[in-house]
Amino acid sequence: MSDTFLPRKHRKGKYKALLFLTVAALLAGCFGSTPYVPTKDEDDLLKAKGADKALYETICIGESDPFVLIAVFREDVFRSHSAVLEQSFIPVLNEFGNTALLLVRPVEVLPLLKDASLIKAAWFGPQARLARLDTSLEFDMLSHFGKGTESSPAVILVQFRSLPKVAEEKAVIAAGFQIHAKEGPTYKITGPISGIPKLLDHDWVVYLEKIDLPQ
Numbered sequence: 001m002s003d004t005f006l007p008r009k010h011r012k013g014k015y016k017a018l019l020f021l022t023v024a025a026l027l028a029g030c031f032g033s034t035p036y037v038p039t040k041d042e043d044d045l046l047k048a049k050g051a052d053k054a055l056y057e058t059i060c061i062g063e064s065d066p067f068v069l070i071a072v073f074r075e076d077v078f079r080s081h082s083a084v085l086e087q088s089f090i091p092v093l094n095e096f097g098n099t100a101l102l103l104v105r106p107v108e109v110l111p112l113l114k115d116a117s118l119i120k121a122a123w124f125g126p127q128a129r130l131a132r133l134d135t136s137l138e139f140d141m142l143s144h145f146g147k148g149t150e151s152s153p154a155v156i157l158v159q160f161r162s163l164p165k166v167a168e169e170k171a172v173i174a175a176g177f178q179i180h181a182k183e184g185p186t187y188k189i190t191g192p193i194s195g196i197p198k199l200l201d202h203d204w205v206v207y208l209e210k211i212d213l214p215q
Contacts, residue, residue: 035062042110049113054197055123059106068093068127069102069109070145070197072120081117088112093130096139099146103127120145122194129200137210141193150194155211160185161204168204175199 036059038046046056058067073081077095085092085100090108093101101124104112113121122145130138137156144150156177160168163185172179175198177191188211199205 036060036106038110045110045113049118050120050122051113052122054125055109055121058123059109062106064105064107066103066105066127068124068130069104069112070122070124070142071100071102071112071118072145072148073098073100074117074119084115093127094138094142096142097146099142101130101138101142120148122150122197124197125200129197132200132205132207133196134207134209137196137208140210141196144193151192153190154193155188155190156196156199157209157211158187158189158199158205159207159209160187161206164204168202171202172199175201 038059046059055069071077075081076098077092077100081100082092082095085102088108090112091103093103095101102112109121112118133141137154140154141150144152158172164172164187169179172187172189175191176195177189177199179187179189181188185206196208199208
């Protein structure tokens, strides 16, 4: 049942439960500067929520720096989840329908995944990378993750810091993209929406922009 239809006292209890789980994990000192090994139940939870390799490694490394998480919920984020996230001190950087970009710390991920209303989570990267992502492409990414079609291909203009060399082109291909046209430091590529975070993982990628195909 959506939080929108829950009695206020029940919704408040849910908020407190998520906040308690987050604080408990912090006090337990499980994360921090030392690596963390998920329990079998936590490992199963990560797999059930579709956590990708990058997200899994971010949790296990044990760092404390916040990062951006792509979170897919069962219900509309703004109407049903903004309050619980606010009470848990998890900023919503952007949202579209049932999908949101959340700024979280590694310690907050597992408590968040225990919420039954969250159905999928994926790693995006440091918050600063959002500045290199065109707004229309960002919303398109959120829309596809929300529909479960993040493997769908997209046509993207990628602007490099300088004229790409062989190593840069190989990294683009390794992220799942094909190169179709080159014009100086700007390439036209196609590949899965889910590969966008992998492209932005490289500092020599200055900007990603969506190309709308003719109808």
